[in-house]
Amino acid sequence: MAKKHLSDADVRNKKPESKETTLVDATGVVCRIFPSGRKTFCWRYVDQHRNKQQSRIEYGDYPDRSLADARRIHLSAKSARKNGYDIKDPAVLNRIIKEVVKDAADFVPLHKEYTLSDLVADYFKGHIEKNNIGPRPYNRIKKHVEPVLGHLPADRIPAEEIKQLITQLRESNQKDRTIFDTIRFSTSMYRWGITQFKCKTNPFQPYVPKQKRKVRTSYYPMYELRTLLINPDGYPIKNDFYLIQKALILSGTRRTQVLEAEINEFNFDNGNWTIPPERVKNQNMLKDDEEKTPFIIPMSRQLMATIRTAIEQYGNHKHVFGSKKTEFTDQQWQRIQEGSSSARYYNNEIKTYREHYGITNRTNHDLRRTLETNLTNLGVSEFITTAMTGHSRKGMSKTYNQAKQIHVMRTAFQMWADFIDFICDKDETYAVYFEEQRPSRELKDIYATFKFNDRIIDTFTIFEDG
Structure with a gap:
């Protein structure tokens, strides 16, 4: 039997019963109706990040969250899950909700002003340490970038600030390789941040030096x-x-x-x-x-x-x-x-x-x-x-x-x-x-x-x- 596309009236007119009941939309959105009368949109799924156990995420309570918005959030959440993101993570889910519902009243950002220092801390904890990656090369971010740009909003770092950082590194007689790696690792950090919905842009990307791949042709005469x-x-x-x-x-x-x-x-x-x-x-x-x-x-x-x-x-x-x-x-x-x-x-x-x-x-x-x-x-x-x-x-x-x-x-x-x-x-x-x-x-x-x-x-x- 094909699943029904719910209407707003279906959700609005559904009366609470002595036990919790549900309405399932054809898109996969589930509306839970509690005996108290509370109605909330959610989704149960197999969580690859938690040993394939059943997990549930909530999209918000009706009527503050409309059925149409719940569907849009659901589609984005499914896409994020398919691409390997942990949608159970509050930071990821909140970012999805914020992207889909621009004026979401119940969205509370994790940081009032998410700075580059916050991104560095999350990157080292959520990626470097989590995956047992040797931190030594990436410490260039903490040594050279964070002291200068750490206080700035992660998504709003002016281009002039990055140019000035590169100039300062050159004036302090840092090797070209050190400067290159510092910018490259910062770019990698931002790429990770974007995939985790912690930031939207990568301000360091334009400053990664382009390297020509050298094809080795040497042999022994x-x-x-x-x-x-x-x-x-x-x-x-x-x-x-x-x-x-x-x-x-x-x-x-x-x-x-x-x-x-x-x-x-x-x-x-x-x-x-x-x-x-x-x-x-x-x-x-x-x-x-x-x-x-x-x-x-x-x-x-x-x-x-x-x-x-x-x-x-x-x-x-x-x-x-x-x-x-x-x-x-x-x-x-x-x-x-x-x-x-x-x-x-x-x-x-x-x-x-x-x-x-x-x-x-x-x-x-x-x-x-x-x-x-x-x-x-x-x-x-x-x-x-x-x-x-x-x-x-x-x-x-x-x-x-x-x-x-x-x-x-x-x-x-x-x-x-x-x-x-x-x-x-x-x-x-x-x-x-x-x-x-x-x-x-x-x-x-x-x-x-x-x-x-x-x-x-x-x-x-x-x-x-x-």
């Missing part, structure tokens, strides 16, 4: 890669960190995928390294677990040898590169058999190692770009190099091209490892001329040696040789 691998000066780099770097170079994977690699991910019989989807960036972003797939890396001989060495010398019960932490057991200090190697220690060690050879402004992630760049220069299709680094296909090819490319990837990985060995064995001139693509005897020798299509059949010898 082959002569830098050669230096890092042969270590001509005999720099005392720890061997496990050297092996981590070598595994990153040979596999083109992310740093965490090597550092957190588990022994059971490696199958040396078929030469595959299977990285579970929770450690694969483009798979971990998928919401549906059924759509997530592991990333398979067909390993070269050199990568398999590197991983075997790491397991033998530095592995523990679970990880290829085990943690170096120790504990005192059986009257002696022993290395614990849990956890993976420290990313912080590796970064510090490898950074110092690279700087020793004058290799600066390079990151671990640049090694992935290095693999794709150099293999493309050797004539390997970008569809293959993209698959090797685990990047998703784009456009129509993502829908129509479902090729696994395992063997061609294996061929490319093996050629990449062989090419690195070739460059390390030769004079540095080969690496320099390859980077410059300079027509020369050395470049001709490289392209005569590394023909991708000719190697697809030869790659099967990885297994034939045992």
